[in-house]
Amino acid sequence: MPRHARGFDTAAAWDHLQRRDRRLGTWMKRIGVIEPEPRWRRPFDPVDALARAILFQQLSGKAASTIVGRVEAAIGSNRLHYDTLGRIDDAALRACGVSGNKTLALxxxxxxxxxxxxxxxxxxxxMHHDEIVAALVPIRGIGRWTVEMMLMFRLGRPDVLPVDDLGIRKGAQxxxxxxxxxxxxxxxARGEKWGPYRTYAGLYLWRIADFSQEAKAATNRSQD
Known part of the structure; x- marks a missing residue:
């Protein structure tokens, strides 16, 4: 059974996309090399990451970080799992600012x-990335996009393209x-040309979609 390393060779991905797609390649040269590997090397706990993804949904990074901090204080741990979350009841979660739907999801x-x-x-x-998606989307509050972000930014899978993402679609447009x-x-269909490095293409599509906008201050995200 093949095993999948976390991360991939971005130089190989760059060369591949330059050869396969002249239009995208022109934009890539304009933007410069994107090096996301350090995030792939960080310690990673899938359950904790999913819990944080749930808490970050539909909130600004600042607001979500505040709520996560309250939950961590209430459970006495920075590890969100069934055992630590079991230390707090639903009412206490609500007191931390966690909505009813998010409480059910947790x-x-x-x-x-x-x-x-x-x-x-x-x-x-x-596991193939499609198998991981299939295993995780049945969780309440976890959709395909959330799993795709995990696959791209935490597991470093090279060939994931979140086709429902608005930024990806704007970049391709x-x-x-x-x-x-x-x-x-x-x-x-368009992404067939980018395989097996659709993830790297996606990183550029996001940059391309925002290219004319001024740089914004970084905000905390659930996958950071």
């Missing part, structure tokens, strides 16, 4: 972890000079 995640339904990092290393946003289905 409880579902914890219950699934306790039943052994959440793949460990070691198990994920032997700009590269191809389209009058309208490409549909997810059209983007799947």
């Amino acid at each position: 409880r579902d995640l914890a219950a699934r972890e306790a039943r052994g339904e959440i793949p460990t990092l070691r198990q994920m290393a032997a 700009r590269v191809d000079r389209l009058s309208q946003l490409p549909t997810p289905k059209e983007l799947v």
